[in-house]
Amino acid sequence: MIVAEPKKLEEIKQMTDKFDRILMVGCGTCTTVCLTGGEREVNLMATALRLARKVEGRDVEIGEQTILRQCDFEYIDELKDVHNYQAIVSLACGAGIQGIARKFPEMPVLPGVNTKFIGFNEEFGYYTEQCKACGDCILHLTGGICPIARCAKGLLNGPCGGTNNGKCEIGSDKDCAWTLIYNQLERQGNLKQFKEIIAAKDFAKAGNIRSMDLRKAGD
Amino acid sequence: MGFKEALAKGEFVITAEVGPPKGTDISEMVHHVEALKGKVTALNVTDNQSAVMRISTLAVSKILLDLGVEPIYQMTCRDRNRLGLQSDLLGAAVLGIKNVLALTGDHTTLGDHKSAKPVFDLESVQLLQVIQGLNEGHDMAGNELKGKTDFFAGAIVTPEANPFEPQFAKFEKKIEAGAKFFQTQAVYDIKKFHAFMDRASKYNVPILAGILLLKSAGMARFLNKFVAGISVPDELIQELANSEKPLAKGIEIAGRQIRELRNVCAGVHIMAIGAEDKVPDILAAAGI
Numbered sequence: 001m002i003v004a005e006p007k008k009l010e011e012i013k014q015m016t017d018k019f020d021r022i023l024m025v026g027c028g029t030c031t032t033v034c035l036t037g038g039e040r041e042v043n044l045m046a047t048a049l050r051l052a053r054k055v056e057g058r059d060v061e062i063g064e065q066t067i068l069r070q071c072d073f074e075y076i077d078e079l080k081d082v083h084n085y086q087a088i089v090s091l092a093c094g095a096g097i098q099g100i101a102r103k104f105p106e107m108p109v110l111p112g113v114n115t116k117f118i119g120f121n122e123e124f125g126y127y128t129e130q131c132k133a134c135g136d137c138i139l140h141l142t143g144g145i146c147p148i149a150r151c152a153k154g155l156l157n158g159p160c161g162g163t164n165n166g167k168c169e170i171g172s173d174k175d176c177a178w179t180l181i182y183n184q185l186e187r188q189g190n191l192k193q194f195k196e197i198i199a200a201k202d203f204a205k206a207g208n209i210r211s212m213d214l215r216k217a218g219d
Numbered sequence: 220m221g222f223k224e225a226l227a228k229g230e231f232v233i234t235a236e237v238g239p240p241k242g243t244d245i246s247e248m249v250h251h252v253e254a255l256k257g258k259v260t261a262l263n264v265t266d267n268q269s270a271v272m273r274i275s276t277l278a279v280s281k282i283l284l285d286l287g288v289e290p291i292y293q294m295t296c297r298d299r300n301r302l303g304l305q306s307d308l309l310g311a312a313v314l315g316i317k318n319v320l321a322l323t324g325d326h327t328t329l330g331d332h333k334s335a336k337p338v339f340d341l342e343s344v345q346l347l348q349v350i351q352g353l354n355e356g357h358d359m360a361g362n363e364l365k366g367k368t369d370f371f372a373g374a375i376v377t378p379e380a381n382p383f384e385p386q387f388a389k390f391e392k393k394i395e396a397g398a399k400f401f402q403t404q405a406v407y408d409i410k411k412f413h414a415f416m417d418r419a420s421k422y423n424v425p426i427l428a429g430i431l432l433l434k435s436a437g438m439a440r441f442l443n444k445f446v447a448g449i450s451v452p453d454e455l456i457q458e459l460a461n462s463e464k465p466l467a468k469g470i471e472i473a474g475r476q477i478r479e480l481r482n483v484c485a486g487v488h489i490m491a492i493g494a495e496d497k498v499p500d501i502l503a504a505a506g507i
């Protein structure tokens with residue numbers, strides 16, 4: 001899933017300062033699962049914002065709606081009375097926020113979260129990055145452990161000199177991906193793979209303005 | 220005699236290093252270089268060492284050439300992409316720089332510009348392959364060069380890395396990618412170093428053992444705590460702690476280590492970290 005963290009109330013307060021009628025929209029998929037932008041979090045954030053504005057003596061009207069997915073236009077169509085508001089705060093990932101912005105081009109659409117990464121939920125409240133969407137997956141060469149996302153330097157040919165007792169040089173709380181990869185390949189009896197030089201990556205495939213077109217035949 | 224030639228002849232080769240300063244005042248650095256001239260075969264020039272921004276390695280390597288000292292141009296992959304790395308390598312070649320040490324580089328978050336975007340477009344193994352390609356007359360994309368390079372490329376290895384096996388496998392990859400010499404991270408555990416040399420010697424590539432000057436017991440403890448792949452044994456820390464002149468003691472220890480390594484490897488690489496003018500004293504203590 002896509003993992004996002006909530007923006008600080010103070011930042012959302014600043015962004016919405018000039019509006020008196022705001023629609024806050026949650027997303028029922030990824031940001032619900034990572035406890036950042038589901039129905040419950042929309043309610044918490046809206047309540048906190050109302051209170052903060054009340055303290056300043058400037059009441060604000062906040063509508064709360066949550067749809068199944070903000071990255072899917074057909075669900076965005078389910079939003080109601082959008083034009084009664086002056087701005088929308090979206091608690092979806094970056095794609096979801098832009099989905100809303102695309103559908104309502106005349107409205108300011110503001111991010112209520114910081115989208116962080118593609119990853120999974122290790123344990124309650126703890127998420128880790130697993131994939132950088134590099135566009136050219138090499139997990140078959142690395143024992144199913146992604147060095148692009150999980151090695152601090154995205155190295156392709158083994159651990160750097162900074163690895164320390166299986167931990168990464170950037171922090172002893174982080175596993176060194178290349179130690180994990182070595183152990184995994186060893187377990188699989190495939191150290192031969194570890195010894196093969198992996199060529200420099202084609203970062204053109206990870207570049208900006210990417211798209212995928214299934215309509216193109218034969219490619 | 221040049222660095223490459225001295226290694227080829229089987230001489231016990233001494234290298235040391237200079238850290239380019241932060242700022243344009245190079246007087247102290249020049250003083251250090253002059254103190255080392257004639258005492259060492261070549262001097263490494265570090266590349267934004269520890270991810271701390273300083274004068275460019277290329278500029279300082281050229282200054283060394285002008286001062287009559289052979290540079291080993293360290294190149295990390297942290298701050299430049301493949302275009303930047305290759306164009307700097309071509310620049311180094313036309314300036315007369317012969318030796319390049321290919322490194323991945325410490326992560327940006329360890330340095331003094333923590334918000335920088337780390338590059339790591341390539342890494343040490345791939346950079347060695349790129350240098351090999353330039354020596355053959357083509358760039359990384361396969362384009363032919365008008366005039367090729369003639370670099371003597373090397374790399375580093377950490378004989379006391381933990382875990383060691385992945386490190387050794389990477390050492391083998393570096394040889395396959397074209398590393399013609401190695402300098403090691405600081406060596407303190409002579410036993411481990413022997414074990415490493417036993418396995419490494421079949422590749423017949425010269426290895427210069429790293430000697431890091433310990434200036435105090437506090438420094439030794441700091442290294443143990445914060446620097447990966449370095450473990451200063453307790454006896455040495457005690458020796459430093461018991462001494463009234465820890466720096467002189469550190470020099471004595473370094474000299475002793477060099478004597479112990481003399482018949483084990485191709486040479487030593489002395490890292491004095493800011494006390495480069497003490498390198499001649501270390502060599503004297505080593506009886507060289």
Ligand code: SF4
Binds near residue numbers: 131133135136148149
């Ligand atoms: S190799 Fe690329 S696509 Fe595969 S998991 Fe890593 S970042 Fe994602």
Ligand code: SF4
Binds near residue numbers: 150169175176178179
């Ligand atoms: S310590 Fe391991 S994970 Fe961290 S940068 Fe080095 S190789 Fe990558």
